[in-house]
Amino acid sequence: MIPVYLDHNATTPIDEDVLAVMLPYLRERFGNPSSSHPPGRRAREAVETARAEVAGLIGAAPDEIVFTSGGTEASNTAIRGAAAAREGRRGIVTTVLEHPATDECCRLLERAGHPVRRVAARADGRVAADDVIAALDDTVALVTLIHAQNEIGTLQPVDEIARAARARGVWVHADAAQSLGKVPVDVDALGVDLLTIAGHKLYAPKGIGALYVRGGIALPPLLAGAGQEHGMRPGTENVAFIVALGAACRIAARKLDRDAVRIGALAGQLLVRLQRAVPGLALTGHPDQRLPNTLNLLFSGVSGRALLEACPHVLASTGSACHAGSEEPSAVLLALGIDRAAALGAVRLSLGRATTATDVEAAADHLAAAWRRLRAAAEAAPRLSGAPT
Numbered sequence: 001m002i003p004v005y006l007d008h009n010a011t012t013p014i015d016e017d018v019l020a021v022m023l024p025y026l027r028e029r030f031g032n033p034s035s036s037h038p039p040g041r042r043a044r045e046a047v048e049t050a051r052a053e054v055a056g057l058i059g060a061a062p063d064e065i066v067f068t069s070g071g072t073e074a075s076n077t078a079i080r081g082a083a084a085a086r087e088g089r090r091g092i093v094t095t096v097l098e099h100p101a102t103d104e105c106c107r108l109l110e111r112a113g114h115p116v117r118r119v120a121a122r123a124d125g126r127v128a129a130d131d132v133i134a135a136l137d138d139t140v141a142l143v144t145l146i147h148a149q150n151e152i153g154t155l156q157p158v159d160e161i162a163r164a165a166r167a168r169g170v171w172v173h174a175d176a177a178q179s180l181g182k183v184p185v186d187v188d189a190l191g192v193d194l195l196t197i198a199g200h201k202l203y204a205p206k207g208i209g210a211l212y213v214r215g216g217i218a219l220p221p222l223l224a225g226a227g228q229e230h231g232m233r234p235g236t237e238n239v240a241f242i243v244a245l246g247a248a249c250r251i252a253a254r255k256l257d258r259d260a261v262r263i264g265a266l267a268g269q270l271l272v273r274l275q276r277a278v279p280g281l282a283l284t285g286h287p288d289q290r291l292p293n294t295l296n297l298l299f300s301g302v303s304g305r306a307l308l309e310a311c312p313h314v315l316a317s318t319g320s321a322c323h324a325g326s327e328e329p330s331a332v333l334l335a336l337g338i339d340r341a342a343a344l345g346a347v348r349l350s351l352g353r354a355t356t357a358t359d360v361e362a363a364a365d366h367l368a369a370a371w372r373r374l375r376a377a378a379e380a381a382p383r384l385s386g387a388p389t
Helices: 016-026 038-056 071-085 098-111 129-134 158-167 239-277 304-309 331-335 357-385
Strands: 065-068 091-095 116-119 142-146 171-175 196-199 207-211 293-296 321-323 326-328 347-351
Touching: 016 239, 038 065, 038 196, 038 207, 038 239, 065 071, 071 098, 071 142, 071 171, 071 196, 071 207, 091 098, 098 116, 098 129, 098 142, 116 142, 129 158, 158 171, 239 293, 239 357, 304 347
Parallel strands: 091 116, 091 142, 142 171, 171 196
Antiparallel strands: 065 207, 196 207, 293 347, 321 326
């Protein structure tokens, strides 16, 4: 039996149409976009077409898109760049819900002397906009927050925070790596100055991303080199992958509404089927303000890691980190007030375009069966240990 892939928040397969568009740029269309001869000019045209396609998905102008190697580089460019560019403002405001690309970048700046304030989240997985706004003052350069939390799928009130922040002269960066292609993302509606895009989360290859930089903002580059990407990201452009990202964004714009409805319905069916089969199953995060494809579930009495190991027919994530052989619960779940034992039972199921109703039924049945086996084994263990030898 082919396993059911329910880990689309970790990465997505490359869309076949995206692959077809990018392959010529790995073969015969190999020109350098900075070259003035015809192959170079054709490569430049391809890059600029892709730039317009990425911009179109988020309601930006093409010249506000800077191509990067992925979401991590985009977020680092935004956060470190803002910290360096804002004269007289050194502070950063962020949340306890951030992806490591943001969190570790903030820690790096903190070690360099930048004050960093981390706003707590509520039990439903959202930060209160008022709590973030209360942390803003005229020493803050940037507020950086995730648009959709990658583990639990909860959407954050970016627009409300951005309105208040910009009124105080604070730049706003949103990490939209997880939300783009799943829910509408419009930079003007959100009110952000900077926004992270990761290609492999929306059916483009790994190793390509982009940063939206609102017109009028200039960020110092992370690397020294030539002046590509408006001077903010030096280095010869990865034409094939840029073309792929553009195609993925064009496809996402066309399919977004239909995909959200269909995938959201399948996720709802998966949740109901599991709730009927697994007593005590709990859904983490906000019940409504969430990505349509994401379910972070707490399976009682078992560890998520053990459950997935016992269920090879379902490919998913636990949201926990394994260090030196010991299983640690997700820091995000702990930040929501979930106790350690319950958090260890977390499994993240994230659906995608190729997920079918048959997949959902099979995944629910396999997970429920594995949970029952693990619970039965756990209940039998004390009896066996107490038996006479």
